[in-house]
Every structure is written in structure tokens, then in C-alpha cells.
Amino acid sequence: MPIRLIANALLFQAAWFACVMGGTSWWLLIPTAALLIHFIWISSWAAEGKLVVSVALVGAAIDSFLLQLGVFDFASTDTLVPIWLVLLWALLATTLNHCLAWTAKPIWLASILGAISGPLSYFTGSALNDSVMLPLGTQHTALILAPIWALIFPLLHGFAHLYREQFRLLQMSRRD
Numbered sequence: 001m002p003i004r005l006i007a008n009a010l011l012f013q014a015a016w017f018a019c020v021m022g023g024t025s026w027w028l029l030i031p032t033a034a035l036l037i038h039f040i041w042i043s044s045w046a047a048e049g050k051l052v053v054s055v056a057l058v059g060a061a062i063d064s065f066l067l068q069l070g071v072f073d074f075a076s077t078d079t080l081v082p083i084w085l086v087l088l089w090a091l092l093a094t095t096l097n098h099c100l101a102w103t104a105k106p107i108w109l110a111s112i113l114g115a116i117s118g119p120l121s122y123f124t125g126s127a128l129n130d131s132v133m134l135p136l137g138t139q140h141t142a143l144i145l146a147p148i149w150a151l152i153f154p155l156l157h158g159f160a161h162l163y164r165e166q167f168r169l170l171q172m173s174r175r176d
Helices: 003-022 026-042 045-069 083-096 107-128 137-175
Strands: none
Touching: 003 026, 003 083, 003 107, 026 045, 026 083, 045 083, 045 137, 083 137, 107 137
């Protein structure tokens, strides 16, 4: 496995733990550094900036909507998701073309993995951080999150594919 794929996975995991465990403290420097390292060494802002911003915005909107519905409860906010969760979405975007690229095809694989790993991520975050609560309980939350993530994960891979193609065409047109 190439070193950059391993680095991408390790950066994501380290940043995930820093976000979940640190919340809004100085720990947020770790995911910020992970994003910078990603854009400097693994990819580039030109190649993946649009993807990272899009996924962060979509994820923040979805999770904010779920917060308003009472699926989540964050001790620090009751209107929009906390910044550390937006960073997690941005970090997830950095994995779509790299360490998680294998999950894109076939599409049913992305759906199944999304339905399982999406809710598990929230459950783990809730177990590790007292300020992340699931008021509906684990079972009801799973019944809500699993179908959402079964749709979201393939959609995010669709964003990644679309933006990859746009970047490839842009690079080709610049060579001509």
C-alpha cells in the first residue's frame, strides 16, 4: 500500500480522535494540521478543495438538521453543529479519493458501508465525548442514521468523482 494512502488514513484517524475528544479546544489544531498536510503532501487544494468544502457544507447541513430534529444533542450548541463536527466532514472528504476510494464501487458497497460505518462513528463519538448525546437512544438513532448514510456515502463518492473529472478536464485544457 502506498505511503500516502497510509498517511491519509492515519491523518484522518488522528484528527477524528482529536475532534471527538477535544471538542472546541486547542485539539482542533490537529485536524487543521491534518487538512494542511493533506493539501501539501497528499493532494492539492486545486484538486480537492471544492470537494472538501462541498462535503463539509453538506455534512454540516445534514447534521444541523438532525440536531434540530432531536437526533443529536451537543452540550455546546443547539442550533448548528459544533465546528469540530464540520471539520470531521471536511476530513472525511480528504479520504474519498485516497484511503476510502475502494469503497466507491460498486455503489451497493458504498451504501452498505455507509449504513454501517456512519452510525458507528456517531455512536463511538457519543461514547467518547460526554457532550455528544443521542437523545433517541442507540436503536432509534441507528434506524434514522443507517438509511441516511446509505444514501450519503455514495453521494459523497459521486461528488468526488464529479470534481475529479472536472479537475482532470481542466488540467487537459491547460495542456492544450
